[in-house]
Amino acid sequence: MTTKTPPLSETDRPLRADARRNHERILESARVVFAQAGPDAQIDDVARHAGVGVGTVYRHFPTKEALLAELVRQKFRLFADRARDALAKDGEPFALIEGLIRRNAATAASDAGIQYALASAGEQAWTQAQAEQDELLAVTAELIERARRAGTIRPDVEATDIGMLMCGLCSTMGARPDFDWRRHLDLVIDVLRAG
Amino acid sequence: MTTKTPPLSETDRPLRADARRNHERILESARVVFAQAGPDAQIDDVARHAGVGVGTVYRHFPTKEALLAELVRQKFRLFADRARDALAKDGEPFALIEGLIRRNAATAASDAGIQYALASAGEQAWTQAQAEQDELLAVTAELIERARRAGTIRPDVEATDIGMLMCGLCSTMGARPDFDWRRHLDLVIDVLRAG
Amino acid sequence: MTTKTPPLSETDRPLRADARRNHERILESARVVFAQAGPDAQIDDVARHAGVGVGTVYRHFPTKEALLAELVRQKFRLFADRARDALAKDGEPFALIEGLIRRNAATAASDAGIQYALASAGEQAWTQAQAEQDELLAVTAELIERARRAGTIRPDVEATDIGMLMCGLCSTMGARPDFDWRRHLDLVIDVLRAG
Amino acid sequence: MTTKTPPLSETDRPLRADARRNHERILESARVVFAQAGPDAQIDDVARHAGVGVGTVYRHFPTKEALLAELVRQKFRLFADRARDALAKDGEPFALIEGLIRRNAATAASDAGIQYALASAGEQAWTQAQAEQDELLAVTAELIERARRAGTIRPDVEATDIGMLMCGLCSTMGARPDFDWRRHLDLVIDVLRAG
DNA sequence: AATGAATGAGGTTTCATTCAT
């Protein structure tokens, strides 16, 4: 685990205790509300769910998109942290990657909010999470390199491939009742595996 | 190819020549406009692009969602038709499936509108395209069965798997500049191939 | 009875037989449709009910208001004709007036369409029916004069009073379930009666 | 007089001072605008007249109909209050009723907005004002009972009769230039009077 | 710092009327 203090929206000025609490509450509510109502959920609903006024939401996040983007950023932060943890562990390299992917998929599945956020968030979301994504990509590349040397991963796989496949996987979660993401996940892992 | 007359919105009453022309023009404009502006594109823009009044759009499609749904339906119609064509062809079964998938992916890539339509369209779109989807699934299942007998497809593949993978593929098209859908497509095909 | 040929919308040019038939059908449909849907009923609905195209409705009545106005005019025509008939009859003058009023009230009650027409129609309706109203008023004044001489009517009653009271009566018909227009009618007649 | 605090739209939660002010202003503007433009007046016009944004109107009254209904409700509230006041007064019972009716008629005549509101408002308006109407009816019944015992009212009159007659009176106010509501009012009062 | 009332541009949809067929 690397991040000591959870990063704030923009300026990393320390907030008053209650402001910090509101910040977290709003994000948590955003997850819940966007999961329920999709990307068309209203800021008012997020505010109500969080038990604060709309103004407070806007004090913490300047626009709706910024709120969505922060949701995305946190998710990438988590994935990057997990990847770094994996890097520190011993074990068969491909198995580490597989474990990582399975955990991340499970997380995404349990948090439908993030899907909607990703779907509706425009450029900004990706920009705002640039650092986290870069880190995730870099660490993933290292894990891949190890697995390649061990010969347990499909040799031409690159970090972007995994990102792309995972994006595809997440976007089909819950899309249709007859779509089973665990099956989709198994197929993704199989294509990454050597031979 | 099976459909002789392009399908109309609901009641298959023959339209006046100009009405039919407008119908097509609106659909075509919807594709373009939704591709440009995303799912938030406005009906007014579609109308303007088609060179008709808003009222005309609403005469042909009672709601925005119905218009989106028709876009989806047409796409599934096309895919189902192609699948049926493949069924009639001679050739190595898996190669037929691969060809089908590649053509469909190329179509999707060249028509970003459909992605947005799928993303934003609610239940209705899927319901309205139920028949086409069912047909696509059924024909795909038959193609898979042949390939399975030929031993050229991963034995446990089902029609839904292909749908799921293709959905995932399409949803990542154009999402990020470093995502290359052709690479994604190659991976998908590899996972379907026998051992 | 005085009118030989039913008057047409504007120019009293003879219409082709089918046009005349359409004219009547449209008016009849207007009565029905406005009775059902109130003054917000759409011309399209009237057209559909009459089994003709909207264009045909507009050929016969230049605007929605003109159609409404014609409905009003016909009703006044009927009332004026009845009043003239009463004038020709023998009998106690007040009884004639009472009979007239009762018949007219019954007609209005059985034709809710006219209420809506009156409610929504603007100036035009009254202007368009000016002649009929003037006639009705004139004849009524004569009937009143007779009754006054017979001493059977409240002496200060004028024709306008009756119009006003009848307007009030009609406007409450069906307004509320606990409103009974027959009771209302009895009260109106009582106030007109002498002593 | 019974109502201490002017009634709010739905929940009787105390509003901020400015909100309360807006609430009143919107209602007042609605009266004016509907009086001018009839039932087709637009919410935008009401908002402009009140000097607030449309959104503010919709914050206070969820739909156009709800606004109309509130106008109706207030009027019935006023009438019910006046009736209750009359009940507390000493004096000849029929004279009290007459005074009541005359005041109410004068109020209605000076506030054309209410006529239009009543005309266009659907079921909702009447439902929303149910309590006020019930009260008005009940108090009126009591006043009638007293007058009946004093022998100064037409013996068979019921509260509904008065409502019906007043409805009829109000609906003819301003309908035609030659309609004189004071004359109409005199006739109504005469019919209620004993013998 | 928090609140929630206010804002108003902008979205979807309707419908009286016109006009090509």
Place this chain on the structure above:
DNA sequence: AATGAATGAAACCTCATTCAT
């Protein structure tokens, strides 16, 4: 003369964002 598809102004309402309290 009849048809009904097309028109587009205008209606109602929403909701991201601002700002007075």
